[in-house]
Amino acid sequence: MGELIGYMRVSKADGSQVLDLQKDALLHAGVGDQMIYEDFASGKKDDRSGLDACVKALRPGDTLVVWKLDRLGRDLRHLVTTVDDLSKRGVGFRVLSGQMPIDTSSAQGKLMFGIFASLAEFERELIRERTIAGLASARARGRVGGRKATMTSAKIRLAQASMGKPETVVADLCKELGISRQTLYRHVGPDGVLREDGKKALGVL
Structure with missing residues (x-):
């Protein structure tokens, strides 16, 4: 016990x-x-x-x-x-x-x-849907190419919701977020837990 x-x-x-x-x-x-x-x-x-x-x-x-x-x-x-x-x-x-x-x-x-x-699952899915929709909207407005964008709060939350799920393909997630694998892992671990850069970006002490 x-x-x-x-x-x-x-x-x-x-x-x-x-x-x-x-x-x-x-x-x-x-x-x-x-x-x-x-x-x-x-x-x-x-x-x-x-x-x-x-x-x-x-x-x-x-x-x-x-x-x-x-x-x-x-x-x-x-x-x-x-x-x-x-x-x-x-x-x-x-x-x-x-x-x-x-x-x-x-x-x-x-x-x-x-x-x-x-x-909690509902919240994660909402974050995921909103982030994907926002990224698609940005691409439609021509915000693609050039230097890769830094991790935003929305991207970090999406990465948290996605990482650790068996069906998540890291390469596809990085492509969707427009970041490198190294950037992803600096912010979020394989299990979806925030790493030091991710905590700083979200203002989590």
Whole structure:
């Protein structure tokens, strides 16, 4: 049986009281005091070093526990992607309170997890379709030839969605994006994970 690992986040607007509520709820749910990761958001920059460390610590069979769903995601896209990644890694997920309590050990929780995975796939396909349509439109306007364009955010997202899929042919993907294989691999790994250049281009710390 895996570990219960907790994550909590508080902002200036929340105040320390919310942090106490989160910690009490996590401890009551069985999360060990040493297994709780936390972040303190301030101003416009929402630093998530605690979440990054938490996600790295999770192993297959573990369960990530949060107080409310809004503690985990920066926005809906980030939330969907994070939950989908957990599911693929064999990590469980529990939301203790709020309008949408989730526990993947239950049938309802597994259903919710499946919905998140479907939403993530839907988002990836939308990005892929929009990028391909944008590239086709640019070619139709004569924006072809000359120096190869650098990787844009849209191209990186398309590469992320495509890489790692068994049906993806890297040579065809590079041709579609108008980049070299070397440029592709500087930004995105074979499994679709962002590399250093890709993180910099997207502003991901």
